[in-house]
Amino acid sequence: MTPPNPAVLVVTGPGLVADLRLLTEVADREFAALGVTGTVTPAPDLAAFRAALVLPGAVVALPGPDPGARSLAAEHPGVVWLDLTRSDAPLPAPADGTAGTHLHGRGVWGLTWAIRHAVHRLRRPARRVAYGEHPDQWAETRPPGESAGRVPAVVLLHGGYWRSVWGADLMDALCVDLAERGFAAWNLEYRRPDLHGWAATTRDVADGxxxxxxxxxxxVIVIGHSAGGQLALRAAADDPRVCLAVSLAGVLDLVEGDLRHLSSGAVAAALGGSAAGTPEVYRRSGPLERLPLGVPQLIVQGGGDDLDLVDFGxxxxxxxxxxxxxxTYLEMSGDHFDVIDPASPIWRATAGVIADRFLP
Structure with missing residues (x-):
């Protein structure tokens, strides 16, 4: 069955600080890439903002600073809520206990991810399963369209240099693609170390x-992108049930990543200290330090990515x-995000290697 192509509405709340023309340019590019129709509409007041949230299709809401607009998140769990700025205080949770979506801290570029998430969740809905009590301890699963008996399960671990402004929505498109190929796709969220510490992150991945x-x-196949590549390979080293570990542009040398101050010191910030100051944490966490992992691995790297990541891979x-x-080492043309783009040659090659190994 052909998945639906929902119409998308992006609605901005009163008082939002952003150039509407730029938001529209970003949104229009994303609408075209996803093959959907969409509009960007500013709401002049709270009443107009509230009315827009109930329109059919996919809705992305940028509430801005207005407390009344922000409070509406509790009433509209089907809406994707987006703050351009970082917001460590979550929006009000839906009253019916369903899971809402709040993306934040990615600037204007965050609008592209919010639109993608809104479209993917309608095209192929996911079932959310909790593995802990914290709001970030969950996985969303998309089963294969047609399956008989047990099928290979793929756990996807998002990147974002272990920072909490990035989340599992980054892997939505790959989850949909893998499910359509015949896998059971599991998109795993976890507590990030900038808010919860490194031990919580590694424990959550293991539990998930x-x-x-x-x-x-x-x-069980584990696939991680960027920082998620490190998490995927560590998970494979720790859990013998993993039969293939895949790194997509992974951060695979933590010691050198710390010494090179990768992404403004992301490694030391995540692990709670430098390689020199906390060597045992690096020994337990670094894929390079854990060799041999004892599990087959697929290392994928775009040649147009950060040259340090190319070097690490x-x-x-x-x-x-x-x-x-x-x-298996697979390097092709592509940048840091081509490896998680289902339309890119490097992802199609990656998926082909995985499918040849596990699907009939």
Whole structure:
């Protein structure tokens, strides 16, 4: 069955600080890329903003600073809420206990991700499963369209340099693509270390992978993007039920990443200290330090990415083979986000390698 192409409404609340023309340009590009129709509409007052939230289709709401507009999140769980600025205080939770979506802190670029999330969740809805009590301890699963018996399960771990402004919505498109290919796709959210500490992050990933392994009963594949690549390979080293670990533009050398001050010091900020100051944390967490992992690995890297990540990927693949692991290294044209774009050649090649291994 052909998935629906919902109409998308982007509505901005009163008092939002942003150039409407720029928001419209960003939105129009995304509408075209997704093959949907859409509009961007400013709400002059609270009444108009409230009325727009109940329109059919996919709605992305930028409430701005108005307290009344922000309070409406509790009444509209189907809306994707977007703050251009960072917001450590979550919007009000829906009163019926359903899970809302609040993206924040990504600037104007965040609008592209909000539109994508709104479209993907309507085109192929996901079922959310909690693996803990914290609001960030959940996984969203999309089963394959047609399946008989047990099918391979794929756990997807998002990146974002372990910072809380980035979330599982980054992996929506790959989840949909993998489900359409015949996999059971699980998009895993976890507590990020900037708010909860490194131990909470690693524990959540382990618990989430365990949940999928227990529920699926079949082969488990773990795929991580960027910082999620590090988390995926560590999870594979810790859990023998993982039968393939895939890194998409992963941060695979934490020590060197710290020394090179990657992404303005993201490694030390996430792990709670420098490699020199907390060496044991790096030894437990670094894919390079954990070799051999004892599990087959697929290391994918876009040649147009950050050159440090290209360096990490190439050196890691060589070191893993030397250590005795089964490793496939795939480098093609593409940037940091092409590896999670279902339309890109590098992702199609990646998915082909995985499918050839696990699907009939």
């Amino acid at each position: 992978v365990a949940l999928v392994a227990e529920e699926s009963g079949g082969p 190439r050196r890691y693949a060589r070191a893993a083979r030397t250590a005795g692991d089964e490793v």
